[in-house]
Amino acid sequence: MQFAGSHILSVTQFERADVERIFSVADRMEPYAQRRRVTKVLDGAILGSMFFEPSTRTRVSFGSAFNLLGGEVRETTGIENSAIAKGESLYDTARVLSGYSDVIAMRHPAAGSVAEFAAASRVPVINGGDGANEHPSQALLDLYTIKKELAGRGRGIDGLRIAMVGDLRFGRTVHSLCKLLCLFQRVQVVLVSPAELRMPGEIVEDLRGAGHEVLESDALEASIAHVDIVYSTRIQEERFSSQQEADLYRGRFRLNQSIYTQHCEPNTVIMHPLPRDSRETARELDDDLNDNPNLAIFRQTDNGVLVRMALFALVLEVAEQVDAHARDVNWYTAGRF
Numbered sequence: 447m448q449f450a451g452s453h454i455l456s457v458t459q460f461e462r463a464d465v466e467r468i469f470s471v472a473d474r475m476e477p478y479a480q481r482r483r484v485t486k487v488l489d490g491a492i493l494g495s496m497f498f499e500p501s502t503r504t505r506v507s508f509g510s511a512f513n514l515l516g517g518e519v520r521e522t523t524g525i526e527n528s529a530i531a532k533g534e535s536l537y538d539t540a541r542v543l544s545g546y547s548d549v550i551a552m553r554h555p556a557a558g559s560v561a562e563f564a565a566a567s568r569v570p571v572i573n574g575g576d577g578a579n580e581h582p583s584q585a586l587l588d589l590y591t592i593k594k595e596l597a598g599r600g601r602g603i604d605g606l607r608i609a610m611v612g613d614l615r616f617g618r619t620v621h622s623l624c625k626l627l628c629l630f631q632r633v634q635v636v637l638v639s640p641a642e643l644r645m646p647g648e649i650v651e652d653l654r655g656a657g658h659e660v661l662e663s664d665a666l667e668a669s670i671a672h673v674d675i676v677y678s679t680r681i682q683e684e685r686f687s688s689q690q691e692a693d694l695y696r697g698r699f700r701l702n703q704s705i706y707t708q709h710c711e712p713n714t715v716i717m718h719p720l721p722r723d724s725r726e727t728a729r730e731l732d733d734d735l736n737d738n739p740n741l742a743i744f745r746q747t748d749n750g751v752l753v754r755m756a757l758f759a760l761v762l763e764v765a766e767q768v769d770a771h772a773r774d775v776n777w778y779t780a781g782r783f
């Protein structure tokens with residue numbers, strides 16, 4: 447695809463070569479994300495960060511990524527702090543805010559809303575999550591993490607065996623990840639969820655159409671026995687009609703160290719898009735896994751900065767200029783990474 451000036455709204459925009467290009471640029475961002483080098487390639491550029499739904503990682507890592515490339519970030523958080531609360535349309539909001547920014551990262555609770563906003567925007571818009579629909583930058587960082595985790599084991603994304611566990615109906619990260627996996631070969635996907643929270647049928651069909659083997663199950667232990675990756679997700683309480691309805695499913699699939707030791711192959715990688723729900727009634731990924739070296743959740747969050755830097759560098763067409771605007775850092779950085 448032509449990255450320069452493009453909106454990033456769905457992973458279905460990408461061919462495999464595009465994903466590999468993003469990963470290749472992300473690899474080159476490591477010295478900057480690890481604070482060994484500083485670049486000012488986006489000096490003077492402005493990111494409009496518009497998060498109309500709660501977020502920690504996506505919002506802050508988009509902002510960090512832009513700062514690390516030398517740009518400035520202007521944030522709007524919460525519909526209540528925006529004129530949308532006074533009835534302003536997404537069209538008008540996009541027309542106005544795209545006059546104040548060079549690129550926009552946006553999250554919104556309604557599926558399709560980021561694409562609607564992008565259609566009126568005068569600058570590229572990157573989807574930071576639209577309802578239960580898609581979360582393309584998360585899927586890219588997840589796949590980038592899978593690639594890096596498996597590289598040391600002589601395995602790649604082709605031939606991957608992955609179990610996705612939890613709320614597969616409303617979890618936008620697993621929707622985007624499944625669509626991205628359709629670009630690869632011979633993937634085995636085990637989809638573990640309550641019957642009411644199964645992966646949407648069209649995404650299962652997409653996986654099968656790509657030649658992948660798909661199993662659906664409601665039994666955790668048997669499903670995680672022969673996979674490279676266990677990708678856990680929380681119950682997406684905010685998508686249910688009530689907390690009581692979400693409570694019906696919360697805590698149904700809990701992975702802890704004991705279950706991992708008993709049922710997983712050695713070195714099975716544990717992932718989660720985060721936030722994990724650490725309340726006693728949930729704990730889909732128990733804190734007792736924190737010292738397990740195969741728990742990759744914080745490597746995922748670190749990788750998110752690299753991938754988001756790569757997206758900005760490609761969309762704003764500076765990927766080949768980053769090093770030319772760089773210098774070594776002069777402050778203490780040892781031991782962080």
Ligand code: CP
Binds near residue numbers: 502504505719720721
């Ligand atoms: N993974 C993710 O989207 O996290 P946040 O909701 O904190 O952005």
